[in-house]
Amino acid sequence: MQEKEHERRQQEFDAKVANEERIEPKDWMPHDYRKTVLRQMSQHAHSEVIGMQPEGNWITRAPTLRRKAILLAKIQDEAGHGLYLYSAAETLGTSREDMIAALHLGKAKYASIFNYPALTWADMGAIGWLVDGAAIVNQVSLQRTSYGPYSRAMIRICKEESFHQRQGYQIMLVLARGSAEQKALAQDALDRWWWPSLMMFGPHDAESAHTAKSMQWKLKRESNDRLRQKFVDQTVPQAECIGLKMPDPDLSWNEDRGHYDFGEIDWDEFWQVVSGNGPCNRQRLAHHIKAQQDGAWVREAMHAYQEKQQARSARSAA
């Protein structure tokens, strides 16, 4: 009897997914689906938040007041994206405290790209243009993910991302058209960020542990390699427009495929960074833990205030 019921629910779920309907929080869903979407949303939320660190590094050193205001506004958006995603994850009954604890214990991951340092002002350009650019390609595809709250968060986020990428590209454009020294700065940032940006799409489809199942559930709508190709195809001409050169000798237009061919990613480096040995992994996590600890007194004060308010209204009601 129970088995029959389970089977019926599974069929209902499968039919919804097949019909491009979204799964909503109170719907029945397979245990593994819930686990996978939760992992993906928490990882995405943590990425938005940890991603503020490399850019935050340059707020006080932005070259002009205007650039500083723009950078602040951009980073503020990323904090907002983290909040959209944490609350989407909370629709499945997890708590923010648990997600953050998992991050601090190294059980939950965030995008590896943020384990690279932002060394010069040109990195603010490269990050906006390439890192946000790659994120957009991924997020546009996720607007159609099968979990409703995640899909809606993606739609909201995508509306805000275009500003991020354009401000980054414009930083690069200004530098590329500047003095020889400024142009070199832009080229150096591109050289350092190009390959890590390509790594953002994850391992090749054949080696991606979660891809097949996620595609079947329509949590993921396009494969890692397809998304990466899309990003390369749209980004290479953008580099040409401002006279910068991609750091890839194997990069060339393939007339037959109608796509750019490009060189192989250094997968050793990729796995090193994923497993915690990138240039800034420890620093990023230590900073997050410290910020969390330093903010403890604010949360305590808020609780104390809430209790006081409640006691007061209970007294006046009595």
Add this chain to the structure above:
Amino acid sequence: MNHNALPLFEVFIRSKRGLDHRHVGSLHAQGHEQALEYARDVYLRRSEGVSIWVVNSSDIVASQESDVEQFYDPMDDKPYRHATHYQLPDEVKNL
């Protein structure tokens, strides 16, 4: 019995999976359960939705139009939050 004495509920309906719940109106009911049933009768007679939320109206905290200055004015001097603020050459595509 005075109908107006019953508490007021705001009703939100999700018209289709994947979409946000949207406010459609309000109604009086004696409690949450009844408000859900009334909402079905009042707002969903032609399968206008797949999910209903009812919220005690008194639980809604709303900003007022007169708050507009303190809430939105500071946005006016931040045009750089919009993508269109960044002038790029025409030949740049996909940005």
